[in-house]
Amino acid sequence: MHSAVASDLWRERTTDANGPCLPTDGVKRRGEHDHPPDIAKCEVMKAIASMRKCPRDEPHTPVYQIYNAEAAKLISSGVDFVTNIPRFHSVKHGLYYQRHLFMPNLPSQREDIVLEGVYTKTMDGKDFLAFDSQPQNRIIGYATVDNLRLLCESTDVQRDGTFKTVPKLFHQLYTLRNWQQQGDSACDVCSAPQQTQGNIQRLVPEDQFEM
Structure with missing residues (x-):
């Protein structure tokens, strides 16, 4: 700065120094924002x-x-x-x-699966875990009490199996479903480790089982 006033307000920087000029008090002052927030x-x-x-x-x-x-x-x-x-x-x-951060790690084998608390109930708090055949050749069945009652009262039960949506530790997702005259339905979903007739017979009584 060339004027005496300027020299009082600003400290000179050497020509080989990088950076802005600073006031003599050493405090860097920023301009005020003059635009509205987004x-x-x-x-x-x-x-x-x-x-x-x-x-x-x-x-x-x-x-x-x-x-x-x-x-x-x-x-x-x-x-x-x-x-x-x-x-x-x-x-x-x-x-x-x-x-x-707040959920347990996924199990690496079927023997490590622990079903308790929220993992045994529906979103509205109803009991949902129907049975668990642990430990070996494990089969897990899910159904509400109302669904089981409707299945027991039904004369016709449809069965279906799928492999695409089953958890990796299991081989098949097996579904039991009944259809009533009113159009209501109930289902019992089970996971089986292998697709064998023996495993399916563990889900369905032998006198109702057909391959």
């Missing part, structure tokens, strides 16, 4: 923080449901919010990480 981005950041908190508070709620619930709130707020909503695939890893 409300949409702020609300989206709040929503993302809420998404990450929900898996800790509600560890058994599916992650995609948590995302959809928070995204729906933003969508109802206006177009500006919609354009700032992150896609599910960009936030799902963080959500799953938060949930895994």
Whole structure:
């Protein structure tokens, strides 16, 4: 600076020094913000923080449901919010990480499976674990008391097996379903380690079993 006033306010920097000029008191002063905050981005950041908190508070709620619930709130707020909503695939890893912090690791073998508490009930608190044949050649059956009653009262029971949606530690997901005249249905879903006639006979009485 060339003026005396300027020399009092600012310290000179050597020509080979990098960096800004500083006031003589050594305090760097920043300019004041003169633009309004981006409300949409702020609300989206709040929503993302809420998404990450929900898996800790509600560890058994599916992650995609948590995302959809928070995204729906933003969508109802206006177009500006919609354009700032992150896609599910960009936030799902963080959500799953938060949930895994409060949930046990998946078992590596059937003998390690422990079913108790929330893992034996439906979302509305009804008993859902019908039987568990542990330990070897393990079969797990799920059904509510009402579903079992309807199955026992039914004269016709349909059976079906699938392999695509079964957990990795099991071979087959086997379903028992009845159809009533009113159109109501009940199902008993079981996981079997192998697709054998012996395993299926353990689920269905021999006098009703047909290959």
